Amino acid sequence: MRSAIGLARSLAIYYGNPLRQRALTRFYAGILKPGDLVFDIGAHVGNRTRALRRAGARVVALEPQAPFSTFLRRTLPRDVVLLEMAAGPQETVAQMAVSRLHPTVSSVKAGFADAALAAPGFEHVRWDAVQQVQVTTLDALIATHGMPAFIKIDVEGFELEVLQGLGEPVPQVAVEYLPGLPRMARDVIERLSALGHYRYNVVRGEEGRFLWPEWRDAAQADAWLAARSPDEKHGDLYARLDTPEA
Structure with a gap:
């Protein structure tokens, strides 16, 4: 029952506003070309997967958590490749700490639940299953599906570990940032900087537009993250590989 309530809550949050979904599709259409390959790591209830597909992308979606994976298997379009697994630094089997009432904050990262309890916004969350x-x-x-044009990663604190399983730069990456846990996104910047020369931008919440008119370098993005108040809205940090054409 608790898992069913958690799934229903997530569906209401992510599908309750059709205008937001259309804005997300327009946003992705602005940063991708039709036919681009995309990895959606942490697909949850599939709102980003569906928006990416409507924008013309070919999507490989990863979601290990039941009941999300079951919902996606039954409802996603057949041309979306759904893998009921997580991504990390190596191929293995891991334990996910699950919040059945708030399943979007379930995480494979060791210690995430303890760290999140001290951050604003997590006061009522309990991780009550594994x-x-x-x-x-x-x-x-990449070896199986090819090089993606874009990787979206939303895995509740496990973003760095996901990127540790990547050995070469990809054109675009987006990771969730949590103002209450700024070190996690800043570690991602360090990891991406080791892979290639990236520039950064931010989307706050589900706004579907970039915050900055210009893309910023790693130091500027890191400084912006460090200056965030813990009770600010979360969002996504976008990284674009800096090439002569960018």
Whole structure:
């Protein structure tokens, strides 16, 4: 029953505003070309997967957590590749700490639940179950499906570990940032900087537009993250590989 309530809550949050979904589709259409390959790591209830597909992308979606994976298997379009697994630094089996009433904050990251309890917005969350999940790597996904134009990663604090399974730069990456846990996104910047020269921008919440008119370098993005108040709205940090054409 608690899992069913949690799924219903997530569906209401992510599908309750059709205008937001259309704005998200327009946003993705502005940063992708038709036919681009995209990895959606942490697909949850599939709102981003569906928006990416409507924008013309070919999508490989990863979601290990039941009941999300079951919902996606039954409802996603057949041309979306759904893998009921997580991504991480190596191929293995891991334990996911699950919040059945707030399943969007379930995480494979060790210690995430303890750290999040001290951050604003998590006061009422309880991680009350454990699920064993299969873990693959971004490199393994690339070997099977090809080089993606874009990787979206929303895995509740496990973003760095996901990127540790990537051995070469990809054109675009987006990771969730949590103002109450700024070190996580800043670690991502360090990891991406080790892979290539990236520039950064931000989307706050589900706004579907970039915050900055210009893309900023790693130091500027890091400084912006460090200056955030813990009670600010979360969002996504976008990284674009800096090429002569960018």
